[in-house]
Amino acid sequence: MTDASNNGGPMLAADGTPLKKSLARALRLQKMRALALIAPLLIFVLLSFIFPIASMLFRSVENGMVAQTLPMTVVELQSWDAETGDLPEEAVYTAFVTDMVAAIDAKEHTKLGTRLNYEQTGMSSLFRKSGRKIKKLDPATDGPFKEQLIEIDKKFGDVQTWAVIKTHSVEITNGYFLNAIDMQRTPEGAQAQPEDKRILIKLFQRTLIMSMIITISCIMLGYPVAWILANLPARTANVLMILVLLPFWTSLLVRTSAWKVMLQQQGVINEVLVWVGLVADDARLVMINNQFGTVVAMTHILLPFMILPMYSVMQTIQPTYLRAAKSMGATNWTAFWRVYFPLSVPGIGAGSILVFILSIGYYITPEIVGGTKGVFISNRIAYHISSSLNWGLAAALGTILLGVVLLLYWAYDKIVGIDNVKLG
Amino acid sequence: MKTKLTALAVTTALVAPAAIADEMTIVSWGGAYSKSQLRAYHEPYSEKTGVTIINDDSSSGAVAKLRAMNEANNVTWDVVDVVAADAIRLCDEGLAMEIDADSMLAAAPDGTSASEDFGDLLVSDCFIPQIVYSTTFGYRTDLVGDTAPSSICDVFDTAAYPGKRSLEKNPINNMEWALLCDGVAKDAVYDVLATPEGQDQALAKLDTIKDNVIWWSAGADTPQLLADGEVVMGSTYNGRLFSVIEEQKQPVAMLWDAQVFDLDGWIIPTGLSEERQARALDYIMFATDTQRLADQAKYISYGPARKSSAPLVGQHADLGIDMAPHMPTDPENAKNTFLYNYEFWADYRDDIDAKFQAWLAK
Numbered sequence: 001m002t003d004a005s006n007n008g009g010p011m012l013a014a015d016g017t018p019l020k021k022s023l024a025r026a027l028r029l030q031k032m033r034a035l036a037l038i039a040p041l042l043i044f045v046l047l048s049f050i051f052p053i054a055s056m057l058f059r060s061v062e063n064g065m066v067a068q069t070l071p072m073t074v075v076e077l078q079s080w081d082a083e084t085g086d087l088p089e090e091a092v093y094t095a096f097v098t099d100m101v102a103a104i105d106a107k108e109h110t111k112l113g114t115r116l117n118y119e120q121t122g123m124s125s126l127f128r129k130s131g132r133k134i135k136k137l138d139p140a141t142d143g144p145f146k147e148q149l150i151e152i153d154k155k156f157g158d159v160q161t162w163a164v165i166k167t168h169s170v171e172i173t174n175g176y177f178l179n180a181i182d183m184q185r186t187p188e189g190a191q192a193q194p195e196d197k198r199i200l201i202k203l204f205q206r207t208l209i210m211s212m213i214i215t216i217s218c219i220m221l222g223y224p225v226a227w228i229l230a231n232l233p234a235r236t237a238n239v240l241m242i243l244v245l246l247p248f249w250t251s252l253l254v255r256t257s258a259w260k261v262m263l264q265q266q267g268v269i270n271e272v273l274v275w276v277g278l279v280a281d282d283a284r285l286v287m288i289n290n291q292f293g294t295v296v297a298m299t300h301i302l303l304p305f306m307i308l309p310m311y312s313v314m315q316t317i318q319p320t321y322l323r324a325a326k327s328m329g330a331t332n333w334t335a336f337w338r339v340y341f342p343l344s345v346p347g348i349g350a351g352s353i354l355v356f357i358l359s360i361g362y363y364i365t366p367e368i369v370g371g372t373k374g375v376f377i378s379n380r381i382a383y384h385i386s387s388s389l390n391w392g393l394a395a396a397l398g399t400i401l402l403g404v405v406l407l408l409y410w411a412y413d414k415i416v417g418i419d420n421v422k423l424g
Numbered sequence: 425m426k427t428k429l430t431a432l433a434v435t436t437a438l439v440a441p442a443a444i445a446d447e448m449t450i451v452s453w454g455g456a457y458s459k460s461q462l463r464a465y466h467e468p469y470s471e472k473t474g475v476t477i478i479n480d481d482s483s484s485g486a487v488a489k490l491r492a493m494n495e496a497n498n499v500t501w502d503v504v505d506v507v508a509a510d511a512i513r514l515c516d517e518g519l520a521m522e523i524d525a526d527s528m529l530a531a532a533p534d535g536t537s538a539s540e541d542f543g544d545l546l547v548s549d550c551f552i553p554q555i556v557y558s559t560t561f562g563y564r565t566d567l568v569g570d571t572a573p574s575s576i577c578d579v580f581d582t583a584a585y586p587g588k589r590s591l592e593k594n595p596i597n598n599m600e601w602a603l604l605c606d607g608v609a610k611d612a613v614y615d616v617l618a619t620p621e622g623q624d625q626a627l628a629k630l631d632t633i634k635d636n637v638i639w640w641s642a643g644a645d646t647p648q649l650l651a652d653g654e655v656v657m658g659s660t661y662n663g664r665l666f667s668v669i670e671e672q673k674q675p676v677a678m679l680w681d682a683q684v685f686d687l688d689g690w691i692i693p694t695g696l697s698e699e700r701q702a703r704a705l706d707y708i709m710f711a712t713d714t715q716r717l718a719d720q721a722k723y724i725s726y727g728p729a730r731k732s733s734a735p736l737v738g739q740h741a742d743l744g745i746d747m748a749p750h751m752p753t754d755p756e757n758a759k760n761t762f763l764y765n766y767e768f769w770a771d772y773r774d775d776i777d778a779k780f781q782a783w784l785a786k
Contacts, residue, residue, distance in 0.1 A: 111516065289639070387487075
């Protein structure tokens, strides 16, 4: 049945074990050694990168709080239908008081109030205020509670309050994602937010469009610079390279604030224009606190990320190619467009991906110079992380952003080909 | 790998106890404000107890950071300076320790209990008030023409006072001022603002000056914009304006009309070891007594939160000017004031902020 039996027994290694086994062991050892060598990095990446990102992403759907804080209420609410317009039965109120007394003991009720306040304004103070009174009730003896609770706060007599609790009692929710695309989770299913609260989709679009504008301006400004650097003698190029790298060594905030000084209405550029007489004193140009300011400042900040990959790709393009093209009758333009430019495309691709992805997640520069029309979706994410503490929504927005980037990366791979990207 | 992990564990184990030595980390806002706390509270406290105080200027992101620290079970801050609204949020989230004013804070020199001395300013169970500050407007005296603005509604009057204004890039205060200047009575403002129609009304009023507004997000923005002449008037914290006017001698004056009072104070995070918590409480007891609160007013123009401190407010330590007239609570400045409603904003902030941002983006 095997080759080995035909040859009169398995082939043996020097120590007497079958060769196949011995080889497998040697290979396994080698693999283990390789794994041990990369293990520090692997564990580092896993602990400091993959794990935090995964847990942050999980927050966008995780919603155990209602069910954990009000376990009995949630069960009792199962049989209640908000659409009937009737208040829940006494059983729900009794369960609610029992749950609340336990929650108040553990100081969880205000947390729940904050959570539900994201969905229904007023829940935060409802839980905080009524908690002080419900604390004094004894679930075993003080019933019935329906009247008492409505007495404590008339919101307990509002169907909407119970509908919100029921709607958001699922352990895994799509609510944050719906919020992230200007919709909301309601008892009747997903619905659009009221028009005057729709902002996030608009910000996503704006982030993408402006990132694209910034990427294009980086290409326009960076390409000639990279070309000059690549075609100068090495020594001069190195000196000029310092100028490109210099911004890297300056704080991001300093560079952004410098643009403020330059672009504001009493700023350097306007002063010069007025002094020269190109602009009237009472009609100074508005160049900051708008999209223009954001594009200018971010183009400046991200330019090195475009120039460096283009430069290293252009360095590898032989000048003889251009000469050859010209010797065969090509004009300067044709030689550039048909020979040099296609060869430099991998550099543009690498630079564009870098700049675009960096700018999509930019936060501090738009915040400082963006005014009202130049802010990005990241500013909203920052608001929900640090001010409203709605980390679920922030996580959903972040997940969508990550999805969009991956989608664009995939599209880029299909159209241009990712193996066509070179960093040098 | 195992040895490596053990080594890592050993290093962390060695590093951790060192932090508990005679050191405490106090978090505040940085700048002139932290300096005033350093001179009024930290230095005397270190002298008295030998505890080294480490300053961390992280108050602006304190709520989120405290939550993250709490989730990681590694709270590295001992005492945190936050505004009252943040204290309420931290208290709700269970991230700040509840304080019993009478047993944990010093009584006034005349024996008045702490809870009475602070009075209404104890807006949350976890909050230890320190100063009263106000958000008000400053204007450029040389850019407003012959009649200086005297009413909050001059901010909305672009005909009489052309030029840009700076307002904070969030709905708080702006919505209230807009309603006040749209004919809503002062004590009805929050009732009106609680309705969608009221919110629309406020935004419609703000719409009339939207093209003339530069929106700020850092307290230092308006002073800088005023100094540059980018705006003719702008809202910010009164202490910032004090520094522009008295320390930098810029041609700026204050419009105290309809200033909005707010509170800033301390919280002690939950999840501290007993030893650290005891020390934090000891610090708080010291730093919020009557004399210490009055001392802080020597370095910055914010009013002490205790009633008993007010008579002790003296002169600025470096400038030598009387500080009382620069306090937001001074009768001359406080003719028309507006009280920030914490309960209201705790409920409505997310809702109104979404509308406000949508309106801004329009």
